[in-house]
Amino acid sequence: MPDPHTPDVLAFQNVYKTYPRQPRPALDNLTLRVPRGSRMGIIGRSGAGKSTLVRLLSGLDTPDTGELRVRGEVLGPATRAGHQARTGLVFQQFNLLAQRTVLRNVTLPLELRGVPRARRDALAQEHLRLVGLSEYADRYPAQLSGGQKQRVGIARALVTEPDLLLADEATSALDPETSAGILTLLLDLQRERDLTLVIVTHQLEVVRAVTTHVAVLEGGQLVEAGATAEVLRDPQHAATRALLDAHRPQVTLLAGETLRRVTLPDLNAGTLATLARAGARIVQAEPHPQGVDVWLAAPAMVSAQWPGAVPA
Numbered sequence: 388m389p390d391p392h393t394p395d396v397l398a399f400q401n402v403y404k405t406y407p408r409q410p411r412p413a414l415d416n417l418t419l420r421v422p423r424g425s426r427m428g429i430i431g432r433s434g435a436g437k438s439t440l441v442r443l444l445s446g447l448d449t450p451d452t453g454e455l456r457v458r459g460e461v462l463g464p465a466t467r468a469g470h471q472a473r474t475g476l477v478f479q480q481f482n483l484l485a486q487r488t489v490l491r492n493v494t495l496p497l498e499l500r501g502v503p504r505a506r507r508d509a510l511a512q513e514h515l516r517l518v519g520l521s522e523y524a525d526r527y528p529a530q531l532s533g534g535q536k537q538r539v540g541i542a543r544a545l546v547t548e549p550d551l552l553l554a555d556e557a558t559s560a561l562d563p564e565t566s567a568g569i570l571t572l573l574l575d576l577q578r579e580r581d582l583t584l585v586i587v588t589h590q591l592e593v594v595r596a597v598t599t600h601v602a603v604l605e606g607g608q609l610v611e612a613g614a615t616a617e618v619l620r621d622p623q624h625a626a627t628r629a630l631l632d633a634h635r636p637q638v639t640l641l642a643g644e645t646l647r648r649v650t651l652p653d654l655n656a657g658t659l660a661t662l663a664r665a666g667a668r669i670v671q672a673e674p675h676p677q678g679v680d681v682w683l684a685a686p687a688m689v690s691a692q693w694p695g696a697v698p699a
């Protein structure tokens with residue numbers, strides 16, 4: 388964990404939120420710290436409270452009781468506008484305006500802020516370059532693929548140069564390969580700009596691939612939080628274990644085999660031969676920001692030798 392004296396960029400303190408006419412709180416006494424510069428995954432099954440947490444974080448809604456501090460300030464009417472100006476949002480459904488070109492979608496937050504046209508066009512062009520879409524400035528959203536739309540969404544979120552980026556199911560609508568590309572981009576941008584990244588997802592592989600920390604919600608409560616590697620290696624709560632189990636490939640293991648997951652730079656002939664010699668079977672492979680995420684069924688002693696292999 389980071390130095391405890393570093394000011395947390397975000398801190399929920401005993402936050403409750405209940406929607407009108409609902410019997411149970413959507414957030415139930417939530418206390419959570421998101422350290423500056425971290426990549427925090429928020430995970431939980433449907434209805435756990437993830438979107439509610441994002442609504443509060445983005446300043447779109449307020450806690451009933453409890454406190455939400457951002458960059459050391461309590462988020463409230465006096466600080467909301469300033470907070471929103473420094474916060475970028477990336478959505479599952481991209482939320483692009485169909486009647487605007489790609490460039491005009493990216494300039495929109497700058498227009499709302501009254502930035503002069505020449506300046507906002509230059510900034511938007513620069514951000515389209517950053518996401519690899521310089522050539523698409525004059526197209527319309529309907530002429531783009533899902534992955535390209537999300538790149539525009541990321542350019543729009545970053546064009547105001549926020550220090551906090553909230554991504555709500557940013558890759559859930561995309562296929563695994565496109566999703567890996569978007570996650571790689573988010574990871575690169577987070578490092579380059581020293582952003583604090585909060586990723587809300589129901590996809591455990593997203594948490595595994597990009598986050599430094601993870602918080603698990605269940606019924607509006609925080610049931611587990613910590614460094615991602617530790618939580619995934621040794622989950623303490625049944626809700627976390629259930630999420631992990633749901634992600635395991637369905638495979639019948641042979642006697643003496645265990646299931647392991649390992650991230651490899653690629654699956655070349657040499658790697659495949661080494662795996663075969665070790666008696667390891669590939670049961671599933673998915674693109675990953677650092678290469679390929681491979682699930683192996685392998686003899687227990689063999690799989691332990693793979694660098695980076697973790698028990699699944």
Ligand SMILES: Nc1ncnc2c1ncn2[C@@H]1O[C@H](COP(=O)(O)OP(=O)(O)OP(=O)(O)O)[C@@H](O)[C@H]1O
Pocket residue numbers: 406407409412413431432433434435436437438439440589
């Ligand atoms: N606008 C609303 N009005 C009433 N109840 C709501 C509203 N939004 C969410 N809820 C309820 O609050 C609880 C938490 O919902 P929330 O959308 O935050 O969960 P979630 O983890 O994001 O779920 P999902 O993964 O399905 O999006 C649920 O019981 C949900 O039914």
